[in-house]
Amino acid sequence: MRKGQYRFVAGFLFAPVALYLIFVIWPYIQTFGYSLTDWQGESQTFHFVGLDNYRALFQDDIFLKAIWHNILFLVFIPVITILLALFFAFMLNAGGRSRAGGVQGVAGSKFYKIVYFFPQVLSLAILAVLFNAIYRSDEGGLLNGVLTKIGLVDSQNPVEWLNEPNLVLWALMLVVVWHGVGFYLVLFSAAMQSIPRDIYEAALIDGANRSQSFFRITLPLLWDSVQTAWVYLGIVAMDMFVLVSSMTANMGAYGGGPDHDSEVMATVMMRNFLYYGKSGYACAMGVVMLLLTLVLSVVTLRATRRDRIEY
Numbered sequence: 001m002r003k004g005q006y007r008f009v010a011g012f013l014f015a016p017v018a019l020y021l022i023f024v025i026w027p028y029i030q031t032f033g034y035s036l037t038d039w040q041g042e043s044q045t046f047h048f049v050g051l052d053n054y055r056a057l058f059q060d061d062i063f064l065k066a067i068w069h070n071i072l073f074l075v076f077i078p079v080i081t082i083l084l085a086l087f088f089a090f091m092l093n094a095g096g097r098s099r100a101g102g103v104q105g106v107a108g109s110k111f112y113k114i115v116y117f118f119p120q121v122l123s124l125a126i127l128a129v130l131f132n133a134i135y136r137s138d139e140g141g142l143l144n145g146v147l148t149k150i151g152l153v154d155s156q157n158p159v160e161w162l163n164e165p166n167l168v169l170w171a172l173m174l175v176v177v178w179h180g181v182g183f184y185l186v187l188f189s190a191a192m193q194s195i196p197r198d199i200y201e202a203a204l205i206d207g208a209n210r211s212q213s214f215f216r217i218t219l220p221l222l223w224d225s226v227q228t229a230w231v232y233l234g235i236v237a238m239d240m241f242v243l244v245s246s247m248t249a250n251m252g253a254y255g256g257g258p259d260h261d262s263e264v265m266a267t268v269m270m271r272n273f274l275y276y277g278k279s280g281y282a283c284a285m286g287v288v289m290l291l292l293t294l295v296l297s298v299v300t301l302r303a304t305r306r307d308r309i310e311y
Helices: 002-034 052-057 061-094 109-121 124-135 142-149 168-192 197-205 210-221 223-237 241-247 265-275 279-303
Strands: none
Touching: 002 279, 052 279, 061 109, 061 168, 061 210, 061 223, 061 265, 061 279, 109 168, 124 142, 124 168, 124 241, 168 210, 168 223, 168 241, 197 210, 210 223, 223 279, 241 265, 265 279
């Protein structure tokens, strides 16, 4: 009977495991193999060069600068997004008080959830078009227009949001945070609704205020959801290709301007792969990106690991 069960399970697992090996694992293996060659993409001939591409990689100032930009995104995007999403989720689920003295969301919380989630339904391509209009440096730019009206910006000297080295990364971060807060608000709200109201009401009776309820009750019980959100946002921060390539000034191709001040690893990789024809070199970048993402996930999961709290 056991052999029959094993065969039955193996029969169901064979197809998905085979597909995973063919379409996921095998391309990774191929990429690593190409990274050890001087492959030029369109050419079918290439020669083995060993670790030369990896040595050149860590002498490439542009790629090293791109890694630093990804690290900045990795630090600020998850922190800002999760903090805002947690705050809004708490206010929409437990930030108000009912007439009977119980705990509920603030007035209009259902409407606010729809408003906050709305950016999530927009694709990144639409976001790029939308925020390009917002960040425009001429009179038609929404942000400069508002700042000019209230007297914070001179109309003759508008702010170049996407062409100013000290501002371009923050402008891109704002887009990602604006897009992601609504999704993680819904994620945290779903987890928060599973917390018994009795816990909040007991804390309220004991004299706990909103901040104490959040840090002593909500955050510990939502820690698994926070951990998951941190990993996903970290992966987003390690990519950023679509927004950077769509919104920033071209550096030959695929954005990254001005003067590589918004460059990320993905834009450098795609430029070398498709524009410069250094496909083997670009594959080495892809391998480095994969390793960094795996290390990020492992470190994040271990650093945020805590004992599960039952309720």
